[in-house]
Amino acid sequence: MAGGLLFSEGAIWAVAAVFAGAYAADQIGYLTGRQMRPWFNRFALAKRSRRAALRKTRRLLARHGIKAVAVSRLLGPIAWFMPPVCGSAGMAWQRFAVGSALGVTLGVGMFVAIGYAAAWGAARGDVDVEAFIAAHKWALLAGGQVVFLIAGVISHFVGSALFRRV
Structure with missing residues (x-):
């Protein structure tokens, strides 16, 4: 906001x-x-x-x-x-x-x-957001899941690198 x-x-x-x-x-x-x-x-x-x-x-x-x-x-x-x-x-x-x-x-x-x-x-x-979401809801849902999984994998490796014992 x-x-x-x-x-x-x-x-x-x-x-x-x-x-x-x-x-x-x-x-x-x-x-x-x-x-x-x-x-x-x-x-x-x-x-x-x-x-x-x-x-x-x-x-x-x-x-x-x-x-x-x-x-x-x-x-x-x-x-x-x-x-x-x-x-x-x-x-x-x-x-x-x-x-x-x-x-x-x-x-x-x-x-x-x-x-x-x-x-x-x-x-x-000037995009109609409601129509876009209705037309692509399954692709948006699948894309969100893929982004979530990729973020999890990246955070695993970044976390390991940040907190590795030096």
């Missing part, structure tokens, strides 16, 4: 508000995790499987802290949980803040660009 407003009305304030809101939400999530650390540790240490997950999480954040936070912003629902996990796992705030800034820039910037491009395309084209 902010990208569409930027195209149609030149509303840079909308883009700034989205970036500021996303960054502030990450910081609040981190602080919440930091405050909930004693409770989270009791919860995580209660079961063996949770202890293993906590150990893996702390190891990931120690080795790839900034990268992990930045990449998590691109991974949908994981982005909602990463800030409290970082806070409760004891990640340094400075490292989290840098990773969050990078992730917000990439993640939110991508959606703003998509919104801008969609508004530009809607203003320039």
Whole structure:
């Protein structure tokens, strides 16, 4: 929506508000995790499987802290949980803040660009979208599945390359 407003009305304030809101939400999530650390540790240490997950999480954040936070912003629902996990796992705030800034820039910037491009395309084209979707619904569905599978394969290899032990 902010990208569409930027195209149609030149509303840079909308883009700034989205970036500021996303960054502030990450910081609040981190602080919440930091405050909930004693409770989270009791919860995580209660079961063996949770202890293993906590150990893996702390190891990931120690080795790839900034990268992990930045990449998590691109991974949908994981982005909602990463800030409290970082806070409760004891990640340094400075490292989290840098990773969050990078992730917000990439993640939110991508959606703003998509919104801008969609508004530009809607203003320039005279395509009947409903008729196009009705005529090509099965091809669009199959194409979406192919894109999803390709994105999964690419993310597997990119994730392996990003978090490979050096």
